Amino acid sequence: MTKIVGLTGGIGSGKTMVANFFKEEGIPVYISDERAKIIMDKPEVIQKIQEIFDENVQKEGKLNRKRIREIVFKESHLLEKLNAIVHPAVKKDFKQWVDLHQKYSFVIKESALLFEQKLYKTCDYIILVTAPEEIRVKRVVKRDGVTAESIRDIIRNQLKDEDKIPFCDWVIINVDKELVKKEIKNIIEDINLRNNSI
Template identity: 40%
Template sequence: MAIKIGITGGIGSGKSVVSRLLEIMGIPVYISDMEAKRITHTDEVIRRGLCDLVGSDVFQDGELNRPLLASYMFGHPDHVKEVNSIIHPQVKEDFRQWVIRRGSEPLVGMESAILIEAGFRSEVDFLIMVYAPLEVRVERAIKRDCSSRELVMKRIESQMSDETKRNHADYVIVNDDETPLIPQVLELISLLSKNNHYLCPAKNN
C-alpha cells in the first residue's frame, strides 16, 4: 500500500504549487477541490442534497452554479457545515478507491485546503502544511481569482486557523516568496522515500 501524504494549507498558501512539484517528481496527487467538483457534477445523491438545501437554482443547465453556492456557504458557518456534510463523505470514499487503483505507487498525495476539517486526516499517513503569511495568501488569492479582499477573507474565516493546522501537521513547508521551495519538497520526498530506491547501483558489489 502506498504511503499517503496529505497536503494542506489555507487558500493561497501554495498547495497547488507543491502538489504540482510532487507530480512532476512522479508522485500522483489527488486534488480534492477538483475531484469534489467532478463528484458534485455526477453524483445524484449530492445533486439532490444541494437542491434540497440551497434550492434548485444551485444547478443551471445541469452545471453547478458556483457563485451561488459560494455565497450561500462562505460567511455562514452553519451552511459550510451542511454543504460539507453532503459532499465530503463521497469525496472520502472516492479517494479510497483512487488509492486502491494506485496500489503499486510508493507514495501518493491528497491535497485539500480543509483536509483536517473535512475529516480526511486519518486517510493519510503524514500531513504536510504549506504555510505562507496571511497577507501573502490574501494578495495571491486576489490576484489569482480576480477576487476581492472581502471574498477571500470570508473563505479564510471559514477555514481552520494556521496555528491549529500546524498542531495537526507532521512537517511544514514555508512558501513565503522568500524561503526556497524546491529544496523543501526534495527533502520531504527523500525523507518519506528512504526505503524506496530509484537509483540503480553502477556495480553489483
C-alpha cells in the first residue's frame, strides 16, 4: 500500500525546492497547485467556474485568474463556491495519480493548504518546511518583485507554523541547501524503515 506523505510550508519557506529534492531522489511528487491549474483549464471546469460569477472571467478561452483572484479576495462566499468546484476535482485527480504510482512505497503530496483544507487528515506522514520570517520575506521579494509588507500580510493570514508542528512527523528548517538535502535523505530512510516495520 502506497503511503501518502504530505509536504507543506508557508510562503517563502522553500517547499518547492524541497519537493524538487525529493524528485531528484526518485520519489514521485504531486504539486497540488500545478495540478489545480491544469484542472482549471479543462473546458467543463471553466464552464462551471464561469457560472458562479456575474461578469465574464474568461480571456481567450481560458480563465482570467488575476480577475478571479481580485473578485474572490473581496467576496469570500465566491471563494467558497470556487473551492467547492476545484478542490473535489483535485482530490479525484490525486487519487488517480496515486493509483498510477502504486509500485512506490510512498509518494509526496505537496500542498500549501494542507492544514487549511484539512488535507493532512488523509496523509500517513507530514513534513513541514519552515524558515525564519526575515529569510522567507527576502526570498519572496526577490522571487516575485513584491513589497516586504505584502508578504508579511500573507504570512500573518496563514496558519502559524507552531500550530502545525504538533501534527508533523518531520520539520525541515530550510536555511542551508546542503543540510536540507541531507535531511531529505534521512527522512526517506526513516519513511522506508517505518513502512517496513508496519
